[in-house]
Amino acid sequence: MGLRRRLADLWQPWQPGHALLAIPVALIVAVTVIDLLAPPHIHLGPLLVAAPAITASFAGPWLTGLVGALAVAAQTIIAILRDRDELFSANHQVQIAALALIGLFLVFFCRQRERHARKLDRVQSVSEATQRVVLRPLPHRLGPLRIASLYLAAEDEAQIGGDLYAATRTGTGVRLMIGDVRGKGLPSINDASVLMGAFREAAHRCATLFELADALETSICRHLAEYAHHAEAPDELHEHFVTALILDIPDENSMAQMINCGHPPPLLLRKDHVTTLHARHPDSPLGLCDLPRAGFTVDPFTFEDDDTLLLYTDGVIEGRAPDGSFYPLDERVARWTGSGPEALLHHIRDNLLTHVGGHLGDDAAMVAIQCSPKLQPGQQLRKAIHINGIPHHAHSA
Template identity: 80%
Template structure:
């Protein structure tokens, strides 16, 4: 099956490319026949250049060279049948040959650039998989969907980031946005996500986790500044920072803890209503190393069964329509409060791209989280054990009420 599929994949572009090859070949035949049959004062031979000119749009250098050679042969046939190789015919043949060679040359250059672009794209995709790992669809009682929309057409990753990990009997998530673009922002994002994945397991509280992330970013920026001139070092420390939103979602407790470091507030979808969860004690972004930070503060909110959280970066709410208006995220989300995470995310993606006319001005990342009572770890464990015939408590002791009784006469 694998070999058959590969052959089918190869056959499809070959078949479409060779079907289009009939167009320049038909042009060569038609122009040659008409020129030979036309009166002597009508010369259509120069139109043969159209055939090799259109071939690179669907074929490579080899087919372009073939069509160019056929066009030169056709021009030679026309000259032989129209009274011999006059000076005019000789110039037409030479010009057609030179143009065909130039087309083949530029076609080869284009193919080389396409191969380089393919390699760059593959590296970009590999970088995305390593740095910005896809979030799992399920973590404990949570259903999760994530999306990354890059502003650059050929980019797969930029300065926006998100990550999630299990920590004890709960899930910790982070979403952030690095100031700036390019390789520097990717480097800062990778440092923060690496620090989060490592520290989320070790930190007992969200406050401790925030301190660890701040120290990691400041240390990273200081190391970067050491490689620049002293006049540029202060500029680097002042201009590099990361807005971040960090959440700690317990499995059994509906109270969620959140610390917001200069990031857009999340949206809570509860029973058909959309609420913006503003932070009562907003914190400066991570990486503002020269500012005195008194410590991280926490905000708590209720996240019940069937509730949905929408986390996003400023590339979503700062997206502009052609008339300059900003994307009304909360207003649009209110239309799809009954959707699951994947469906909600798809609605927002499609609507956002349609709103801006298909091109974003900044990277945009979104994470949708829904607490599902069907995915409660304790409920799942009890269901599995009950199917096996005996229900146990979490401490391993048999549940007397769930122990199956013997049928009469089978004791």
């Protein structure tokens, strides 16, 4: 079965990349013809090694081995036609053996490259699965809010890091959180997972935003204490903390609340204006468990119909251009105040990547929230039915 599958790979449907195979084949033919027509003291046979080397740059081990075999056959034909008596001379034996050996090395290289590519694909699949479990996509609509989210990983192979966001619908409104775990790698993902799990549970249980922030602090401190107990270096506990922004947006009125625990302040887009919502007394990040905390400061702000709130992590505003300048988020956002949540994040993403030259220095997460008309589609339909005098039970039937 393995040989049959490999042979099938050789004769798979034609692809545009297969046209590149004409280059090494043409090189073999050209070197062979020129070497046979050249004077006896000129030998171009060693140039045949370029054919499998070129093939290895775009093809797999089987095509590379096939071109390598053609190159060895061409070298043998050159030896036979130029001088039959020298077919087994030391010179031709060394050339043929060296060409065959280099071809084998190239086949081995291609095979290792394919193994590495398959391993990378598996890692990316696991990363994507982890992202779906830990960093769940936010719903496009929660109550009266339209929501869009975006995660940009600094590493090409990564899909998730220490940046996090979560949102949930409560009985009176919507609660959201965005945060950034200090550090990278699996520990930061673990911390992010713990915090988001605590948020999803406590957001429904806690009556006030203050109680919610306190519950998150308790959860992350308990988690970090367990981590320090099992870690080889307990002092690392002091190096773990989470900046977080927690919001409560009610359904019935336009007075929303936020608690800022050392996180970059959100931007409020209202008509053609952009306002930075600075906290009156910013709280320290979550997880600084050894430091005394007097409490949390709840900051109210108005969030009216058609307003848009932009939440982001420091990976956005700390994106550096080649000249060292930071990304001016508030200045650039002013260009797109009339955009919806999805379009707004699309504009920021493209503009940010252009600013940094295509590569971010740190993970970046963004959430755009737009306050749409308070009536939901179902409510609007029921209101229209009521206005037209059609009983609701008739529509249900």
